[in-house]
Amino acid sequence: MTHPPSCVLVAADKFKGSLDGATANAAIARGLQSALPDAEVRVRGVADGGDGTLAVLLDNGFEAVPVDVAGPTLLPRRSVIGHRGDEAFVELAEICGIVQLPGKRLDGMHASTWGLGLAVRAALDLGVRRIHLAIGGSASTDGGLGLLAALGAVATDADGELVTHDAAGLLKVTDVDLSGLDQRLTDVEIIAVTDVRNPLTGPDGAAHVYGPQKGLTPEQILAVDAAMARWSDLLGNDPNVPGTGAAGGVGAGILSGLQGRLTPGAPFVLDAVGFDRALAGAELVVTGEGSWDEQSLHGKAPAEVLRRAHAAGVPTAIVAGRVASREGLDLLGVSSVSALIDLADGDASRAMGEAEALLERAGAELGRELAQKRP
Known part of the structure; x- marks a missing residue:
């Protein structure tokens, strides 16, 4: 038969x-x-809304459009966004994410999402009706202040002076005027593609959970968390909504500042790639992925x-x-779990350095x- x-x-x-996702999958x-x-x-x-998400979509029907933006420290940067039909896709990590920091030096108080706003402007120039913003992998904790300012919002301090578009400025802001936002936004749906579900403030919020990895000190974390609460009030935002703390509070800026909506990254990407x-x-x-853990x-x-x-x-x-954890895998019908470090006889440096060849070997074993x- x-x-x-x-x-x-x-x-x-x-x-x-x-390895990037395309190379890993090919192996x-x-x-x-x-x-x-x-x-x-x-x-x-596949991806979850963090760095690498745009690359996945560019392999699945989106066209790369070059854009002039700004990196996390406001240095000019040439980047790309995705375009397909009446929708655009912007990846924060590609524009002003932590991987774009000069010399990879953390700058928790001064990194900004201004460049993300410039990328949204570029997307609006394409005449699209829907803009997806993948907001994982950010370098900043500015609550989306930079994003909103680049799109026309005006944030001022108690003396009526403009604040800087970063966490340092967030500490001083007492008023925000959204009336100057780009008028084209009223005809466009803005969707934040998030890789986390953290609220804006509190022990599970943007500053406390992700501030340390962006360079904030314990004292700065407390100050920024308090500033996030004030910022939330100014935007009319509920700081407890899951996802508003994504990307250092960019989720809140999109949800309340741009009247957008939030959606989990992984389901969005899987739908987008068919x-x-x-x-x-x-x-x-x-x-699979680099590290499978809890x-x-x-x-x-x-x-x-x-x-x-x-x-x-x-x-x-x-x-x-x-593979650090196999918890829950039996309930999902997983038939096989393998780790490159095992194929490399426990040598972690070899597992990383020879990842492509080891993935090809793992694929062959699964095929047999x-x-x-x-x-």
Whole structure:
């Protein structure tokens, strides 16, 4: 009896510190194809709204449009946004994210989202009706002050003087006038694609949770958190709404300042790349990321891959740089979990340095296992 060819879907995220998502997925796919030469191997890159999200969409129908913006320290920067039909896609990390800091030097009080506002202006120039803003990976904790100011908002201190468009300015702002916002925004839907669900203020808020990784001291964290509460009042924002603390409070700036809405990143990206269509007919789905740990099932793109595949009754396999936790995987029908560090005999530096070759090897092993299971 002749059986139809196997169909495998590869949908991994980036392996941070080693490989971007496209390279990682291609390596896994090559390994699978070597073991299953007659199989159809489909690839759909995934992301969760942080850095690398734009790259995934540019591989799936969006066109790259060059834009002149500003980085997190306001230095001029040439970047790109995505454009498809009547929608645009802007990735904060690509514009003014932490990866864009000069010399990778943290500047928690002075990093700004001004450049993000310039990118939104560039998107408006394209005449689109919908702008998605992926806001993960930010360098700043300015509550979206820079974003709003670049779009025409005016923020002043108690003396009526303009404040700087950063966390330092947020400490001083006592009034914000949104009447000067770009009028084109009234005809455009603004959607923040978030990779976290933190509120704006409090112990789980933007300053307390993410301030340390952006360079804020303990004293600055307390001051910025208090400033976020005042900023929230000025915007008429509810600081407890999940996602408003994303990107150092940019979520709040979009939700209340731009009258936008928030949406989780991973489901948005999977829908945008046509994951559910690619899933149809697959016998196995392979996903993964650099480090699989206790946080991987909370909002990360590979977790959304597992959930959708499980709902469709398709077995899944995980390939990660390292695996620190397997909690919850049995409930999602995961049939195989492998770590590059194990393939590298426990050598972490080798696992990172030879990640591409090891992913190809892991893909080949999964392909052989699938071939053996077929009647």
